[in-house]
Amino acid sequence: MVDQTALLIELEPVVAANLDRHLSLAKEWFPHEYVPWSEGRTFDGLLNGEPWLETDSPIPDVARTALIVNLLTEDNLPSYHHEIATLFGRDGAWGNWVHRWTAEEGRHGIALRDYLTVTRAVDPIALERARMTHMQAGYANDHPDEMMHSIAYVAFQELATRISHRNTGKATGDPIAEQLLARVAADENLHMVFYRNLLAAAFDLDPDHAMRAVADVVAGFQMPGANIEGFQRKALSIALAGIYDLRQHRDEVLQPVLRQWDVFNRTGLTADGEKARDELAVHMDNLDDQASRFEEKREARRQRLNRQEEVRG
Numbered sequence: 532m533v534d535q536t537a538l539l540i541e542l543e544p545v546v547a548a549n550l551d552r553h554l555s556l557a558k559e560w561f562p563h564e565y566v567p568w569s570e571g572r573t574f575d576g577l578l579n580g581e582p583w584l585e586t587d588s589p590i591p592d593v594a595r596t597a598l599i600v601n602l603l604t605e606d607n608l609p610s611y612h613h614e615i616a617t618l619f620g621r622d623g624a625w626g627n628w629v630h631r632w633t634a635e636e637g638r639h640g641i642a643l644r645d646y647l648t649v650t651r652a653v654d655p656i657a658l659e660r661a662r663m664t665h666m667q668a669g670y671a672n673d674h675p676d677e678m679m680h681s682i683a684y685v686a687f688q689e690l691a692t693r694i695s696h697r698n699t700g701k702a703t704g705d706p707i708a709e710q711l712l713a714r715v716a717a718d719e720n721l722h723m724v725f726y727r728n729l730l731a732a733a734f735d736l737d738p739d740h741a742m743r744a745v746a747d748v749v750a751g752f753q754m755p756g757a758n759i760e761g762f763q764r765k766a767l768s769i770a771l772a773g774i775y776d777l778r779q780h781r782d783e784v785l786q787p788v789l790r791q792w793d794v795f796n797r798t799g800l801t802a803d804g805e806k807a808r809d810e811l812a813v814h815m816d817n818l819d820d821q822a823s824r825f826e827e828k829r830e831a832r833r834q835r836l837n838r839q840e841e842v843r844g
């Protein structure tokens with residue numbers, strides 16, 4: 532097995548090449564251009580403006596929930612920075628990536644908060660309290676000493692946030708929010724590609740270890756915001772609305788990345804690698820069953836609600 536330090540050194544040229552690729556594709560953009568400032572009004576409190584009211588914004592409840600989850604997730608950036616800076620280091624190409632990535636992620640939180648505050652889409656006091664609680668809980672990497680695991684995790688996680696941002700944008704019914712979240716989602720996609728390419732190189736260096744990492748990470752995957760207060764309830768309503776559900780997680784996040792790594796056709800694995808791959812295959816099948824069951828329940832629920840609606844006429 533290639534050890535952590537050797538892996539850092541071996542992957543450095545891959546990081547350098549993919550950072551160059553990233554910089555050539557990443558488009559400069561400005562959060563202030565995505566916010567309808569003239570819709571803003573002063574709030575109550577210090578400046579004696581108007582208090583926030585639920586009726587201030589026509590955005591559906593579930594889209595507000597998703598926006599809050601997405602923003603709180605972005606808000607926890609100092610913890611993520613700490614984790615990847617500790618693991619990848621702050622020197623050379625690794626450090627350049629860590630700092631560039633952090634600066635881009637910082638833009639996401641700025642843009643989302645400005646939009647939500649100006650449009651009064653969510654209660655600004657509840658939002659600030661939730662941010663305090665969430666950031667004080669911090670975020671910790673599930674595999675703090677495992678490079679391979681951490682890279683596999685972020686590859687999936689960046690794609691998961693891409694899907695979640697994009698679908699949240701659509702769920703708002705507001706073309707301005709949709710445009711902003713599509714912009715953020717495009718950044719997340721480039722982040723995913725960076726990490727995906729990095730793990731592809733790691734697969735060539737140490738296929739058994741990479742396969743183990745992928746199997747473990749897929750089996751234990753949790754969204755980065757999973758420790759947000761009330762996350763289970765929020766995640767359920769987000770899944771019921773089809774913004775992010777198990778089917779999307781399996782088919783639009785896990786599956787395409789696994790396919791890019793060609794995990795199920797790889798050769799050159801020893802018994803350990805084969806065992807990890809078998810576990811992964813079983814887990815993907817289980818996820819398929821769980822996703823189908825959820826879809827059936829959701830459909831039954833939808834029909835029940837429709838009938839209730841008809842009765843009420």
Ligand SMILES: [Fe+2]
Pocket residue numbers: 605636639692719
């Ligand atoms: Fe982000």
Ligand SMILES: [Fe+2]
Pocket residue numbers: 636689692718719722
């Ligand atoms: Fe990202």
